[in-house]
């Protein structure tokens with residue numbers, strides 16, 4: 356890379372990072388966007404709930420369009436992961452997977468979250484073709500269909516209850532439900548059919564999900580399976596810097612309405628600051644983070660006499 360000191364380094368090339376890059380670049384700052392689009396949660400999504408874009412859009416196409424836009428505004432893009440990060444005075448030092456070391460006046464964390472996987476045959480192969488990790492995103496595709504939610508916690512029960520508004524039949528597969536008595540009552544009073552003390556052994560289907568094999572030995576015909584096992588944030592880098600996590604779950608970065616973290620010059624946006632996991636929210640937070648980081652970097656530069 357030509358430069359080794361950037362005003363704004365954005366870690367994560369999904370919707371939050373892309374929007375942050377656009378807004379930071381337009382403030383005439385040196386911006387570097389790091390990360391791979393194919394690792395964005397949006398890559399395998401089909402989006403129909405984002406304003407101004409009509410019809411169902413492939414997430415991969417939206418990301419490619421975002422990257423073209425970012426390049427037009429002069430941001431450098433490198434499809435590289437960041438391995439280490441440290442603070443040195445007013446600057447941040449980053450080690451990239453290429454072995455390069457770079458410095459930044461400000462950092463924006465936009466690394467998203469990764470959903471916990473079932474790790475069974477068919478899950479990876481049928482992702483986006485009946486396998487989903489997001490009820491809010493995909494429920495509308497299952498109007499009148501039979502769907503199955505897998506999970507033991509409140510996200511799974513909430514998801515199953517939400518799906519009742521769309522699907523003709525909703526199953527919930529759980530080893531052992533672990534939810535509040537109120538939620539359990541709502542579930543019991545609903546039309547969700549709970550199959551407990553069993554789990555998924557395999558997801559079946561050629562081009563789309565057709566059914567599940569359960570550990571009980573039974574088979575279950577279903578058009579879709581929603582895996583709701585929770586998420587894990589990509590937090591290792593942030594915690595290397597001493598960034599504070601949210602006080603309730605300890606798995607998201609705590610950020611205020613300016614997307615500032617507890618460390619001056621460090622911002623966070625998108626899924627990594629918590630749900631709802633939606634492109635519209637990621638883009639909005641990315642916009643704020645990009646503008647704030649660029650302003651901070653400019654002030655720092657003025658102080659340096661640069």
Ligand SMILES: Cc1cc2nc3c(=O)[nH]c(=O)nc-3n(C[C@H](O)[C@H](O)[C@H](O)COP(=O)(O)OP(=O)(O)OC[C@H]3O[C@@H](n4cnc5c(N)ncnc54)[C@H](O)[C@@H]3O)c2cc1C
Pocket residue numbers: 366367368369370371372389390391392393394395396397398399400401402403404405435436437438465466467468483487488489492493589592624625626627631632633634635637
């Ligand atoms: C199947 C599916 C369907 C969905 N459907 C919809 C929908 O219909 N509507 C909607 O609004 N939302 C939908 N979503 C949610 C939406 O995709 C996410 O909310 C959104 O992508 C979050 O954006 P983000 O930028 O925060 O993170 P992500 O898009 O996940 O991007 C994270 C980025 O961080 C990078 N990264 C991670 N670690 C590092 C590192 N160490 N160094 C460098 N880079 C790193 C990754 O490579 C990636 O580029 C869906 C999600 C899924 C999984």
